[in-house]
Amino acid sequence: MKSEPNLKTVAKMANVSIATVSRAINYPDKVDPSTLSRINKIIKEINYRPNRVAQRLRIKGGHRKIFGLLVPDIQNPFYVDVIRGVEDYAYSRNYALLMCNFAQSKDKETMYLNIMKSESVDGMIVAPYDEFDKEVIDLLQKGFPIVCVDRGLGDYQDVDIILVDNEKGAYEAVSLMIKKGHKRIAYIGGLPSIPTSQQRKDGYVKALQKNNITIDDSLIKFGDSKHESGKEIARKLLSLKNPPTAIFTGNNLITLGALESIHASGKKIPQDVAIIGFDDMPWSISLNPPLTAVRQPGYEIGKRAADMLYQRIMDPDRAYSKVMLNTILIERNSC
Amino acid sequence: MKSEPNLKTVAKMANVSIATVSRAINYPDKVDPSTLSRINKIIKEINYRPNRVAQRLRIKGGHRKIFGLLVPDIQNPFYVDVIRGVEDYAYSRNYALLMCNFAQSKDKETMYLNIMKSESVDGMIVAPYDEFDKEVIDLLQKGFPIVCVDRGLGDYQDVDIILVDNEKGAYEAVSLMIKKGHKRIAYIGGLPSIPTSQQRKDGYVKALQKNNITIDDSLIKFGDSKHESGKEIARKLLSLKNPPTAIFTGNNLITLGALESIHASGKKIPQDVAIIGFDDMPWSISLNPPLTAVRQPGYEIGKRAADMLYQRIMDPDRAYSKVMLNTILIERNSC
DNA sequence: GTGAAAGCGCTAACAG
DNA sequence: CTGTTAGCGCTTTCAC
Numbered sequence: 236m237k238s239e240p241n242l243k244t245v246a247k248m249a250n251v252s253i254a255t256v257s258r259a260i261n262y263p264d265k266v267d268p269s270t271l272s273r274i275n276k277i278i279k280e281i282n283y284r285p286n287r288v289a290q291r292l293r294i295k296g297g298h299r300k301i302f303g304l305l306v307p308d309i310q311n312p313f314y315v316d317v318i319r320g321v322e323d324y325a326y327s328r329n330y331a332l333l334m335c336n337f338a339q340s341k342d343k344e345t346m347y348l349n350i351m352k353s354e355s356v357d358g359m360i361v362a363p364y365d366e367f368d369k370e371v372i373d374l375l376q377k378g379f380p381i382v383c384v385d386r387g388l389g390d391y392q393d394v395d396i397i398l399v400d401n402e403k404g405a406y407e408a409v410s411l412m413i414k415k416g417h418k419r420i421a422y423i424g425g426l427p428s429i430p431t432s433q434q435r436k437d438g439y440v441k442a443l444q445k446n447n448i449t450i451d452d453s454l455i456k457f458g459d460s461k462h463e464s465g466k467e468i469a470r471k472l473l474s475l476k477n478p479p480t481a482i483f484t485g486n487n488l489i490t491l492g493a494l495e496s497i498h499a500s501g502k503k504i505p506q507d508v509a510i511i512g513f514d515d516m517p518w519s520i521s522l523n524p525p526l527t528a529v530r531q532p533g534y535e536i537g538k539r540a541a542d543m544l545y546q547r548i549m550d551p552d553r554a555y556s557k558v559m560l561n562t563i564l565i566e567r568n569s570c
Numbered sequence: 571m572k573s574e575p576n577l578k579t580v581a582k583m584a585n586v587s588i589a590t591v592s593r594a595i596n597y598p599d600k601v602d603p604s605t606l607s608r609i610n611k612i613i614k615e616i617n618y619r620p621n622r623v624a625q626r627l628r629i630k631g632g633h634r635k636i637f638g639l640l641v642p643d644i645q646n647p648f649y650v651d652v653i654r655g656v657e658d659y660a661y662s663r664n665y666a667l668l669m670c671n672f673a674q675s676k677d678k679e680t681m682y683l684n685i686m687k688s689e690s691v692d693g694m695i696v697a698p699y700d701e702f703d704k705e706v707i708d709l710l711q712k713g714f715p716i717v718c719v720d721r722g723l724g725d726y727q728d729v730d731i732i733l734v735d736n737e738k739g740a741y742e743a744v745s746l747m748i749k750k751g752h753k754r755i756a757y758i759g760g761l762p763s764i765p766t767s768q769q770r771k772d773g774y775v776k777a778l779q780k781n782n783i784t785i786d787d788s789l790i791k792f793g794d795s796k797h798e799s800g801k802e803i804a805r806k807l808l809s810l811k812n813p814p815t816a817i818f819t820g821n822n823l824i825t826l827g828a829l830e831s832i833h834a835s836g837k838k839i840p841q842d843v844a845i846i847g848f849d850d851m852p853w854s855i856s857l858n859p860p861l862t863a864v865r866q867p868g869y870e871i872g873k874r875a876a877d878m879l880y881q882r883i884m885d886p887d888r889a890y891s892k893v894m895l896n897t898i899l900i901e902r903n904s905c
Numbered sequence: 906g907t908g909a910a911a912g913c914g915c916t917a918a919c920a921g
Numbered sequence: 922c923t924g925t926t927a928g929c930g931c932t933t934t935c936a937c
Contacts, residue, residue, distance in 0.1 A: 241914055252924045257916060267922060282713040288626045289914035292929045301685065309653060315644055322671060326678070331685050333668050336657060343661070350636065350666050373617060462852065494856045517797065518851075521829045523858030576930055587908045592932060602906055624930035627913050 240283045248281070249274045260285060302544060303351035303359030304334040305344065307429075308460060311487050313514045313533045314362070317384060320537020321360055328545055330357075337364070339426060339460060345370050352379065358548045360540045362386050365428050378551065382544045384536055386430050395543040397536055397558040401431050401513075404529045404562030405438025408511045409483055411527075412570055413446045417481035417509060420448075423468050423493060424485035425460035432457060435485045435513055454479055458489055465492025473500045473508070481509040481570065487516055494522070509570040515563075525567035532560050575618045583616070584609045595620065636666045637879060638686035638694030640679065642720075642764075643795060644671040646822050648849045648868045649697070652719060655872020656695055663880060665692075672699070674761060674795060680705050687714065693883045695875045697721050700763050713886065717879045719871055721765050730878040732871055732893040736766050736848075739864045739897030740773025743846045744818055746862075747905055748781045752816040752844060755783075758803050758828060759820035760795035767792060770820045770848055789814055793824055800827025808835045808843070816844040816905065822851055829857070844905040850898075860902035867895055 242253040249256065251270060259266045259274040266274075277283070302325050306314040318334060325332045333356060337343040344364045348371065351359055358380030363371050366389035375381050375394055383396040412420050422439045424432040436455065443450055456472070458464030465488060472479055473496060482497075484490040490512030502508045504524055512519070515530035539558065546553060577588040584591065586605060594601050594609040601609075612618070637660050641649040653669060660667045668691060672678040679699045683706065686694055693715030698706050701724035710716050710729055718731040747755050757774045759767040771790065778785055791807070793799030800823060807814055808831060817832075819825040825847035837843045839859055847854070850865035874893065881888060 239914095243914080253915080254917085254925075255923055258923085261916080265922075270922085279711075284713065286627075286914050288623055289929090290916075292621075292623045292627050292913090292931090293915045293917085309644075309650055315650075318644060318671070322673065331670070331681055333670065333685070335666070335668060336653070338657065346666055350668070376617065491853055491856060498856065516853075518826055518853055518857070521826060521833070521858065522853070522856050574930095577932095578930080588931080589909080589933080590907060593907085596932075600906075605906080621930050624913090625932080627915090627929085628931045628933085 239286065240281045241286060244281065245274065245277055245283050248277045300329060301331045301333055301356045302541065303356035303361075304332055305347055305351070305359060305361040306334065306336055307339050307344075307362050307364070309336040309338075311460070311514075312516050313487060313531055316531075316533025317362075317537035317540070320534040320539075321541045322537075323534075324538045324541035324545075328541075330545075339364075339429075341365075344368075348374065358382075358544045360384055360537075360544055363388060366430050380544060380547045380551065382540045382547065384540045393555055395540075395547055395555050395557075397540050397543065397560070399531045399536070399560045399562055401434035401562075402438040402441070404531070404564070405435040405483070405485075405513065406442045407438075407562075407564045408513065408527075408529050409439045409442035410445075411564065411566070412481045412483065412509060412511065413442060413448070415481075415505075415509065415570060418448055419451070419454065419477070419479045420481040420483060421454040421472050421479035422456070422483050422485065423465060423472070423489050424455075424457045425489060427457040429460070432460075432485055439483055458492075460486055460488060462488045462492040462495075465489030466496050467492070469493035469496035470499070473497065473502065479508070481511075484510065484512045487512065487514040490514070490516075490526070490528075494526075504569050511570050515565055519565075520567065522569075524569055527567045527570040528565050530563045530565050532563075536560065574621065575616045576621065579616065580609065580612055580618050583612045635664060636668060636691045637876065638691035638696075639667055639669040640682055640686065640694060640696040641669065641671055642674050642679075642697050642699070644673075646795070646849075647851050648822060648866055651866075651868025652697075652872035652875070655869040655874075656876045657872075658869075659873045659876035659880075663876075665880075674699075674764075676700075679703075683709065693717070693879045695719055695872075695879055698723060701765050715879060715882045715886065717875045717882065719875045728890055730875075730882055730890050730892075732875050732878065732895070734866045734871070734895045734897050736769035736897070737773040737776070739866070739899070740770040740818070740820075740848065741777045742773075742897075742899045743848065743862075743864050744774045744777035745781075746899065746901070747816045747818065747844060747846060748777060748783065750816075750840075750844065750905060753783055754786070754789065754812070754814045755816045755818060756789040756807050756814035757791070757818050757820065758800060758807070758824050759790075759792045760824060762792040764795070767820055774818055793827075795821055795823060797823045797827040800824030801831050802827070804828035804831035805835070808832065808837065814843070816846075819845065819847045822847065822849040825849070825851075825861070825863075829861075839904050846905050850900055854900075855902065857904070859904055862902045862905040863900050865898045865900050867898075871895065 242256050245256045246253040259271050304321055335347040341364050360382045362385040372391050456468045458468050484493050512528045515528040519526040519528050577591050580591045581588040594606050639656050670682040676699050695717045697720040707726050791803045793803050819828050847863045850863040854861040854863050
């Protein structure tokens with residue numbers, strides 16, 4: 236690979252100093268028009284592009300007005316809502332937003348954490364991989380501005396965080412099912428390693444216990460937060476000799492998968508089997524029948540997280556805040 | 571945020587030179603064990619991490635192994651598919667992916683183009699704002715590796731590009747409607763400034779002309795690619811004194827909006843009004859009734875675009891390629 | 906085994 | 922307007 240031309244190359248060819256070339260690029264109006272055009276011609280001719288690594292090394296300090304955002308799954312509309320919230324806030328403050336999807340992979344998360352840091356974002360919003368996310372905690376301890384959303388950091392308290400009351404949301408949903416007369420209620424959660432999967436299960440269990448319904452472990456399943464696993468698990472559940480009469484699905488994509496299996500089984504919703512999904516979706520109302528769902532205020536979460544991040548960047552010493560938002564149970568016709 | 575510790579910080583604390591610290595990190599066996607352990611302890615203590623920017627500058631090395639991706643609308647599942655395709659490819663090549671959503675805003679696009687460039691991604695994949703996207707063309711002319719997806723660059727030919735045959739896809743969809751007996755067919759497109767909105771309209775017009783159906787301009791509408799505008803336009807269309815018997819919607823979100831209005835109007839699909847959407851969606855099959863849709867191979871587009879980009883980065887002088895993929899008309903029950 | 910010093914390519918004072 | 926120069930944080934000879 237041919238060696239890249241640099242400032243010196245251009246400077247030599249144009250018979251000027253490297254400083255002038257640098258200026259021609261960064262402050263065109265600060266150089267003589269004729270020099271400028273000569274330099275520009277050469278730049279185009281040899282296809283010179285400034286080495287951005289060097290630029291970055293040189294320009295240090297001060298805010299770059301860029302937020303970073305790390306989401307676990309971009310296919311999940313909930314996170315898309317969060318993204319939009321962050322975007323809108325960022326834009327209103329004149330910040331740009333760089334985002335990465337780590338697709339529920341710890342390795343990718345670590346990789347992106349590093350990249351974002353070294354790409355020198357001013358701070359970032361992240362939905363940590365799990366409660367023991369060492370990399371995130373490390374960054375936090377170093378004083379890097381981070382706001383956690385959707386997932387906490389276990390016992391580690393020195394962090395701004397915003398999440399929803401998953402347990403309560405699940406509790407309300409399952410309580411509704413019980414109220415409608417269901418006793419055999421299944422739960423299909425996302426990845427078991429994800430805190431929210433567990434919290435929603437806890438809510439499910441509590442609702443059952445509160446109503447003196449025996450917990451049947453064969454009705455509690457975890458998938459991998461993907462469409463396929465929801466479909467597969469629901470299929471198995473429905474073909475049990477004593478199948479559930481209601482299914483509470485722990486995330487968006489799983490809901491969709493479960494729906495597909497229910498349709499394929501020929502069972503009618505909600506007569507034969509009821510379903511409530513955790514996470515409402517834009518198209519829930521257009522489903523057949525319209526889906527009863529637990530809505531998380533994703534957009535608001537994003538917006539507030541971005542605001543927290545902004546505040547932290549502006550004042551690194553402020554007290555940490557922890558916000559918990561409530562979900563809303565939206566009753567339609569699937570339960 | 572406290573300033574990052576650097577080699578000097580560690581060196582001072584360990585009472586050695588920065589060279590030794592550097593060696594301790596890169597060639598541990600080349601330093602005295604006792605010095606090594608002392609240095610390591612300090613590194614851990616103050617949580618020192620080498621500055622990657624500086625490392626990169628020093629280590630003559632070309633690529634950073636980061637792709638950039640600029641999408642116009644992250645709420646549109648089509649782009650999410652594209653993103654996934656790019657991600658998968660990138661990861662398979664050990665590249666990271668930084669993405670930005672410019673939300674159909676020219677200003678944001680320009681901003682992100684600049685940031686990505688200055689964040690020194692090795693190259694980027696972008697769905698340009700429109701066919702006259704000066705910023706993208708500029709970058710291209712400067713030799714920056716860029717692959718365009720979904721939208722072309724007008725007459726500018728020196729670019730790798732991959733898109734779908736929108737006109738043909740629309741033509742097929744509208745032809746199906748005509749075959750089913752519809753004569754009053756409406757088209758609701760996205761932002762008129764977006765090339766695909768026009769191409770889909772062209773396909774719609776051609777199908778009508780081919781079948782000797784008079785074009786009725788009052789049935790051709792453009793929105794802003796958002797859910798709300800689809801809803802609003804469909805509502806107006808349906809309340810016409812001579813309403814359309816079929817609606818062809820030009821993008822995902824508009825389809826959803828139109829669906830909502832159709833449901834609200836009490837009309838039955840497909841008896842009272844048929845609908846075909848451009849862009850299939852993961853949940854199309856779960857809609858009421860299942861939606862007939864024109865599917866764009868988003869994931870494949872993303873994958874191939876990423877491959878094109880990779881090839882271009884590896885060999886900047888290779889010939890430009892232009893790929894056009896076909897859509898697939900998926901017949902379900904809404905038409 | 907360790908330190909001093911030379912840059913990597915660039916920007917930003919500071920002089921002229 | 923333009924050139925000189927001092928680093929940004931790091932790796933790597935080359936001495937000692």
